[in-house]
Amino acid sequence: MITKRIIPCLDVKDGRVVKGVKFKGLSDVSSPVELGQYYSSMGADELVFYDITASAEGRKLFTDILRQVASKIFIPLTVGGGISSIDDFDRVLKCGADKVSVNSGAIRDPELIREAAEKYGDQCVVLSVDVSLVDGQYRVFGRGGRDDTGLDAIDWIRKGVSLGAGEVVVNSIDTDGVKQGFDLPLLKKVCDAVNVPVIASGGAGSIDDFKELFREIPTVDAGLAASIFHFGEVEIPELKRQLSESGINVRMTGF
């Protein structure tokens, strides 16, 4: 059976990984290539690179770096951050991305999902959604979680999938950074609503949180996290070993 994926997420600004990563044995902790290789060798199943650069120059640096990453790392690569047109898709796909994640760009123009899916295939389009509970309703937030769009999250995700999104990343604003576990009620709702892979994001603080995620929601496909991996609080080989021991099917890479 298909395995549950573990996905580290790296924020890249002006071609460098930000959020201060602490690893022994890495000569350059802010090099996306070195870090990507490190995670790949540790058994990460996929890597997500978010471009948080605002300038055109930074964008150019990002694609240069992406090309270097893709020429050295042979697992699936997802790229997000500032994707708002078919040209943006084209730009990162040419540099070796396998999937492109859209967030605010798709909120502004949902047709972007359809156009991209028709051009590159559903499997290439990842809908990333920032969600928070407001007055008992799951709402979509735009602009990096700053603006309440008023959109109902489940409706928006359903719509995105019907337009052609082949995967959904659900980032819970409410659990993000709290390190008390993934937002299970939200994720359950999303998994019940769509029949494409769902990637859980926001809230992982320990190995047990991943265990709970996959045990409580067998239909969720992947767990994504950033700082707990970067700071070595959760190490992927150990995480996978423990998941496997508790009967969750993961890819073991034999380290």
Place this chain on the structure above:
Amino acid sequence: MIGIIDYGLGNLFSLQSSIKEIGEEAVVTRDPEEIRRADRLILPGVGAFRDAAALLAKDGLGDLVKQEAAGGKPLLGICLGMQLLFDKGFEYGEYDGLGLIPGEIRDIRERIPEGLKVPHIGWNGLQIRDRKNPLFDGVNDGDCVYFVHSYSAVTPKENVLATTEYGGVLTAAAARGNVMGCQFHPEKSGTVGLRILRNFAEKGRIR
């Protein structure tokens, strides 16, 4: 020199990089002379069978690949490129493939229980069915590779090299003589995938 056939579909950057990584040279080409000169050929592809078959038929590229394969040159199809090696595909209608391996490309929904997600996306384990072909030398049963597909090959048992389990048994790799194909993406399957590419580059020969 490995010739990666460029018929206008798919992103060939990773594939080319992975060939470089295993220490082989690769050229991405649609030039008949270069294709003839190559020691081995890879037929890549992402997208729908219908469009790919049409693009491949253009300028006689498909016929050239068939001739080269008939002459004994090792040929590896990847993902949609693998599907094109078979007689027919049934995505958006019925379309002819290259007919190099007997069989048809069918919707995986015909063989898996309802409710399972389609496409079949992610890392899944291999069961090696034929060890006479060297493509999976050094690869163990259960080793995971990366899949992204909604259709897969239905072919007589003697052509099946490896299978994977997704609610039902799906063909993960197939071969007939010097022609072989992987439904998964070896260029995205980490060290296991690189091993498979190396096997093709070094051995890629007939059983």
